[in-house]
Amino acid sequence: MPHPILERLTGQHPVNRPVIGLAPMAGVTDIAFRQICEQLGADYSVCEMVASKPELLQTPKSQSRLHFTEHATPNIIQIVGNQPDEMAMATTHYIKQGAEIIDINLGCPAKKVNGTGAGSALLQSLDKVEAILRAVTAVSTVPVTLKTRLGWDHDNYTLLDIVQIAERVGISLITVHGRTRACRFNGNAQYDLIGQAKAATPLPMIVNGDIDSVEKAQQVLQQTQCDGIMVGRASLGNPWLFHTIRRELDCHFTAHDSAIDKIQLACKHIAHTQQLYGGITGVRYARKHIQKYLQHLTGTPDLFKNIASIDNAEAQLDVFAALLDNHANEDYADGLKTP
Numbered sequence: 001m002p003h004p005i006l007e008r009l010t011g012q013h014p015v016n017r018p019v020i021g022l023a024p025m026a027g028v029t030d031i032a033f034r035q036i037c038e039q040l041g042a043d044y045s046v047c048e049m050v051a052s053k054p055e056l057l058q059t060p061k062s063q064s065r066l067h068f069t070e071h072a073t074p075n076i077i078q079i080v081g082n083q084p085d086e087m088a089m090a091t092t093h094y095i096k097q098g099a100e101i102i103d104i105n106l107g108c109p110a111k112k113v114n115g116t117g118a119g120s121a122l123l124q125s126l127d128k129v130e131a132i133l134r135a136v137t138a139v140s141t142v143p144v145t146l147k148t149r150l151g152w153d154h155d156n157y158t159l160l161d162i163v164q165i166a167e168r169v170g171i172s173l174i175t176v177h178g179r180t181r182a183c184r185f186n187g188n189a190q191y192d193l194i195g196q197a198k199a200a201t202p203l204p205m206i207v208n209g210d211i212d213s214v215e216k217a218q219q220v221l222q223q224t225q226c227d228g229i230m231v232g233r234a235s236l237g238n239p240w241l242f243h244t245i246r247r248e249l250d251c252h253f254t255a256h257d258s259a260i261d262k263i264q265l266a267c268k269h270i271a272h273t274q275q276l277y278g279g280i281t282g283v284r285y286a287r288k289h290i291q292k293y294l295q296h297l298t299g300t301p302d303l304f305k306n307i308a309s310i311d312n313a314e315a316q317l318d319v320f321a322a323l324l325d326n327h328a329n330e331d332y333a334d335g336l337k338t339p
C-alpha cells in the first residue's frame with residue numbers, strides 16, 4: 001500500500017512507479033532550475049535550505065528561496081538549524097508562507113552550518129535530533145520529511161538510529177545521501193546501508209548520491225528497493241536526465257530533447273534567471289549553469305573560454321544563439337545530403 005506522501009509527491013493515485021526528485025542544492029536549485037527539472041519529468045523538487053533562526057526568517061536570501069514552481073508538485077521547504085524551539089517556530093512561519101511539506105536538513109556538511117551544530121553535525125547528537133523532530137512534528141500541520149547521510153563517519157553509522165527516531169516521532173519520508181559527513185562528496189555513495197535501512201522500516205525512503213544515468217537509477221532502485229531516487233549534481237546542465245530516467249522507468253513518457261530544443265531551453269533558463277535576480281547577480285547565477293549546459297551540448301566546454309568574463313545576460317544568450325546557428329546549418333547540410 002503506497003504511503004500518502006508518495007502519492008502527494010507523484011500526483012499519482014495509486015503510485016505505481018518510483019518517485020524521481022531533484023535534490024536541494026543551495027545556490028543552484030532556485031525556482032528557475034526547479035521549474036525546468038519538473039517540466040522535464042522530476043516528480044518534485046526541494047527549495048534550497050532556509051535558516052530557522054528567527055532573525056534570518058525574513059532576510060532577502062530566505063525570502064528568495066521561497067519561490068514555488070507552477071507545477072502541481074508540493075511546495076517543499078527544507079529547514080536547517082539546531083534549536084528545537086527555533087525549528088518549530090520556523091516550521092510554523094514557512095507553512096504560513098506556503099510550504100506544503102517541511103523537510104529537515106540532517107546532512108549538510110558545510111563548516112558554516114556544522115559550526116552552529118546544524119546539518120550533519122546533528123548526527124553526533126541523536127537526542128538533539130529527536131528533540132528537533134518532535135518539536136517540528138508537534139507544530140506542523142503538513143507532512144514532515146528529513147534528509148540525512150549514513151552517519152558522521154565510518155565508525156559512526158547512525159542511519160538505522162535516525163530511522164527509528166523518525167518512526168517514533170511521525171516523520172513521513174526519509175531521503176538518504178549514501179555518504180557519511182566525513183566523506184563529504186568524496187568516494188562513491190554506498191547503497192548497501194540504505195538498502196538495509198529500507199528493509200528495516202515501513203517509512204518511504206528515497207535514495208540519493210551519484211545517480212547520473214538511467215542504468216545507475218535502475219541499479220540503485222533494484223539494490224535498495226527504495227521508493228524513489230533523488231538526483232542532484234548530474235542534473236546540472238543536463239536536466240533532460242529526469243526525462244530520460246522517467247522515460248525508461250515508465251516506457252511511455254516522451255518529450256523533445258534534440259540539440260535545438262536543449263539550446264532553446266538553456267536560453268529560457270538564462271532569461272528566467274536574469275528576470276529573477278537582474279543585472280550582474282543574474283549573470284553570475286546563470287554562469288555556473290551555462291558552463292554545464294555547454295559541457296553537455298558541445299562536449300567541449302573550452303570552446304567558450306571567455307564565459308566567465310561575460311558580464312551581461314544578452315551576451316550570455318548570444319553564445320547559445322551562435323550554437324543554435326551552428327546546429328541549424330548542420331541540419332541544413334544534412335538536408336542537402338538527403339537524396
Ligand SMILES: Cc1cc2nc3c(=O)[nH]c(=O)nc-3n(C[C@H](O)[C@H](O)[C@H](O)COP(=O)(O)O)c2cc1C
Pocket residue numbers: 023024025026027028048049078105107108147177208209210211230231232233234
Ligand atoms: C552545491 C550543492 C549544494 C547543496 N545544498 C544542499 C542543501 O541545501 N540541502 C541538502 O539537503 N543538500 C544539499 N546538497 C546535497 C545534495 O542535495 C545531494 O544530497 C548531494 O549532492 C548528493 O547527490 P548527487 O550525487 O545526486 O549530487 C548540496 C549539494 C551541492 C553539490
